[in-house]
Amino acid sequence: MSNTDANFQQLFQLTSQVNKDNENSTLLANRLTPTDDKIKDWLQSPQIKQWLTKLLMGIPNNLKVEAINTxxxxxxxxxxxxxxxxxxxxxxxxxxxxxxxxxxxxxxKASGIKTPDCPYTLKKHLDVSNQLPG
Structure with a gap:
C-alpha cells in the first residue's frame, strides 16, 4: 500500500510541475515587450502610486517612490x-x-507576512491608455 501512495504522490508532483512549466511557457509566448517609456508610464502611474500608498509596509511613501524609480x-x-x-x-x-x-x-503588530500583487498590471495600463481619446 505504501508503494501505491508514494507513486501517487510522485505522479501528482510531476503533473504539478508540468502544469507550471506549461503555464510559464504560455506566459512567455504571450509576454508583452513594452518600450522603456511604457514601463516608466505604467510604474509612475497614479494607480501604482495609490496602491503603494495604501500598503502598510512600515516604510514612508517617499521610500516607496524611490523603490519604484530604482x-x-x-x-x-x-x-x-x-x-x-x-x-x-x-x-x-x-x-x-x-x-x-x-x-x-x-x-x-502581527506575526504574518503579506504578499499582495498589484491589480494594475502593465496590460491593464496599456488597455486603459489605448482607450483614451487623442
Missing part, C-alpha cells in the same frame, strides 16, 4: 529580469513575465 532604472536596463528593492523586512518588486508589481512585508 525598479524602473534596473528593469529598463534588463527587461528580461525580475527586480526587487528591499527596505528592512519590506520588499517591492516587479515580475517581468507577467508585468506585475508586487510587495512583501511583515504585518504590523
Amino acid at each position: 525598479i524602473i532604472k534596473n528593469v529598463i536596463q534588463n527587461p528580461d529580469k525580475d527586480y526587487r528593492v528591499q527596505f528592512g523586512s519590506s520588499t517591492i518588486g516587479v515580475d517581468v513575465l507577467r508585468w506585475q508589481l508586487w510587495a512583501s512585508y511583515k504585518l504590523q
